[in-house]
Amino acid sequence: MSDTPPQPRPKSIRRLGWAVAAGLVVLMLIAVGGYVAWRVHRAQLGARLLAAMPDDVDKHADLVRYADAEAKPLFAKNCSGCHGLDLKGRGVGAPDLTDSIWLYGSGVFHIERTITYGVRSGQKKANDITEMPAFGQRGQLSDTDIKNVVQYLLQLNHRPYNDQAAFLGKQAYETKGQCFDCHAGDAKGIIDYGAPDLTANVWDFGGSPQDLYDSIYYGRHGIMPAWIGKLTPEQIRALAVYVDTASKR
Amino acid sequence: MSTPLPNADAAKPAAARAPWLMRWSAGLSRRPTRPAVLAISAAIIGLGAAAIGLLHPAHRDLAQVPPGDAALVNQEPVLMSDFISETEQAYGVPFAQTSPAERAIVLRRMIDEELMVQRSLALDLPEQDTDVRTALSDGVTALVTAPVLADHPTDDQLRAFYAAHRANYATQGSMSVTDLVLHIGGFENADQSLDQAMADAAQAVYELRSGAGIDFAKQHFSFADTGKVNGEEPDFAARLHLGPKLYAAADKLSDGEVSEPVQDTDGVHVLVMQHRRPPVFTDYDGVRNNVYTDYVAAQKAQARQDNLKFLRRGAQILVAPGQTE
Numbered sequence: 165m166s167d168t169p170p171q172p173r174p175k176s177i178r179r180l181g182w183a184v185a186a187g188l189v190v191l192m193l194i195a196v197g198g199y200v201a202w203r204v205h206r207a208q209l210g211a212r213l214l215a216a217m218p219d220d221v222d223k224h225a226d227l228v229r230y231a232d233a234e235a236k237p238l239f240a241k242n243c244s245g246c247h248g249l250d251l252k253g254r255g256v257g258a259p260d261l262t263d264s265i266w267l268y269g270s271g272v273f274h275i276e277r278t279i280t281y282g283v284r285s286g287q288k289k290a291n292d293i294t295e296m297p298a299f300g301q302r303g304q305l306s307d308t309d310i311k312n313v314v315q316y317l318l319q320l321n322h323r324p325y326n327d328q329a330a331f332l333g334k335q336a337y338e339t340k341g342q343c344f345d346c347h348a349g350d351a352k353g354i355i356d357y358g359a360p361d362l363t364a365n366v367w368d369f370g371g372s373p374q375d376l377y378d379s380i381y382y383g384r385h386g387i388m389p390a391w392i393g394k395l396t397p398e399q400i401r402a403l404a405v406y407v408d409t410a411s412k413r
Numbered sequence: 414m415s416t417p418l419p420n421a422d423a424a425k426p427a428a429a430r431a432p433w434l435m436r437w438s439a440g441l442s443r444r445p446t447r448p449a450v451l452a453i454s455a456a457i458i459g460l461g462a463a464a465i466g467l468l469h470p471a472h473r474d475l476a477q478v479p480p481g482d483a484a485l486v487n488q489e490p491v492l493m494s495d496f497i498s499e500t501e502q503a504y505g506v507p508f509a510q511t512s513p514a515e516r517a518i519v520l521r522r523m524i525d526e527e528l529m530v531q532r533s534l535a536l537d538l539p540e541q542d543t544d545v546r547t548a549l550s551d552g553v554t555a556l557v558t559a560p561v562l563a564d565h566p567t568d569d570q571l572r573a574f575y576a577a578h579r580a581n582y583a584t585q586g587s588m589s590v591t592d593l594v595l596h597i598g599g600f601e602n603a604d605q606s607l608d609q610a611m612a613d614a615a616q617a618v619y620e621l622r623s624g625a626g627i628d629f630a631k632q633h634f635s636f637a638d639t640g641k642v643n644g645e646e647p648d649f650a651a652r653l654h655l656g657p658k659l660y661a662a663a664d665k666l667s668d669g670e671v672s673e674p675v676q677d678t679d680g681v682h683v684l685v686m687q688h689r690r691p692p693v694f695t696d697y698d699g700v701r702n703n704v705y706t707d708y709v710a711a712q713k714a715q716a717r718q719d720n721l722k723f724l725r726r727g728a729q730i731l732v733a734p735g736q737t738e
């Protein structure tokens with residue numbers, strides 16, 4: 165039996181193998197380098213987004229695009245449960261973010277503050293100066309008074325209403341209920357209190373007469389959690405820009 | 414002619430005779446895959462480690478203020494958002510309309526506050542200062558109770574709460590009652606047993622209800638007037654003086670009525686009501702606001718208790734010998 169050593173492969177095949185290996189390494193280098201460059205670019209955009217004054221961000225289209233891209237998955241994960249994937253609210257008190265009605269001020273700055281510290285979240289810097297009292301449950305307004313106030317609200321919003329009841333409701337608004345204290349004498353709302361404009365026909369808890377009755381009878385105490393500590397400042401800024409942009413479309 | 418010495422190398426296979434590099438090349442040509450894979454893998458791993466290191470650098474003190482912050486105080490940020498908000502509140506105009514000097518005043522104040530906060534932590538004030546501890550505790554309570562307040566009670570829940578706490582929504586009643594006691598034991602009553610005392614008290618109650626006076630009960634049955642209730646007292650005072658057991662018995666009595674014998678720590682008592690003005694319970698509609706407020710307060714208290722239960726579950730609490738909590 166012969167004991168000859170195996171013959172080495174031809175040189176051409178060896179060269180091909182080396183070429184393939186080298187090519188793979190080069191591709192890997194390009195991929196990693198490209199990824200690093202992309203990450204660095206994104207980080208720079210994030211830094212610029214955060215460094216800009218809140219209400220100046222919309223002057224930079226690249227920052228707005230970056231914020232939208234970053235915020236979309238964040239919104240889907242953290243905010244859509246209450247505000248809906250389409251930002252239109254889910255009828256449980258979380259407002260429609262695509263309209264131009266803002267309880268605590270519009271613009272990136274105010275939206276960012278609201279996301280950071282929440283609404284009635286327990287944080288000292290949260291938006292929670294007032295809440296809608298339970299006028300009915302507390303016995304401050306009678307059932308008839310509340311129904312009259314509802315008619316007055318329908319009148320303010322140019323909806324069908326009962327004339328006499330609306331007149332009495334206006335009286336209740338101005339005297340017994342002292343609604344003007346928060347909602348202002350013209351019912352246009354006061355942003356400092358987060359008291360909504362009652363003439364815009366936009367209702368976070370429903371605008372049917374029964375819904376309006378329930379809001380006055382049971383009161384409302386909507387809360388939004390504070391996201392400070394849960395989201396980074398850059399994430400919060402991105403969300404604020406995303407929401408602000410959506411509201412302007 | 415001499416025979417050349419045998420060459421030891423000549424006995425080795427051809428590959429083994431070659432230097433190590435030649436041997437490696439020969440091995441490569443025989444099994445090109447494995448070394449190449451190993452080499453490429455090592456390169457990839459090295460590149461990956463470099464990329465990770467580049468993108469996640471080790472923490473180090475910042476020498477520049479990060480974007481989004483107005484200042485860094487010992488590496489703790491003063492948020493730009495807070496700075497803008499406080500400046501607007503201080504001067505009542507939008508931030509863009511404030512002057513650099515005005516902003517500097519606000520920023521200086523915020524930096525001073527941050528320094529003081531950090532100093533308070535260094536001085537361990539949260540452990541030593543009662544005001545600080547109260548503020549911290551209140552802060553946690555506010556965070557914990559915030560979600561609770563979002564749930565509005567139904568009318569049924571409020572009515573049920575009212576029914577369960579009806580006494581809280583009543584005017585204060587008053588009573589004028591004589592508390593007679595038949596002592597058990599002691600030097601003078603060494604041979605008085607509980608059974609005998611209860612029997613004597615029952616007989617005394619019968620006599621009193623039949624029209625006998627208090628003095629008769631005192632003389633005939635050796636009752637003593639404790640004097641716990643002095644004249645007509647409001648209910649809260651009578652409760653304090655009589656104690657819960659005797660007050661509960663007195664509360665059921667109307668004018669002129671006599672209670673059943675009540676065993677207490679110092680003997681057997683019989684209560685004789687001279688005058689009872691019962692509390693007037695306000696109906697639900699008259700106290701709705703109070704009921705609502707109390708209900709919310711109870712919810713907050715419950716939330717606080719639940720939070721404490723949770724904290725205790727995860728805490729190691731050791732109590733000194735002889736002490737209980």
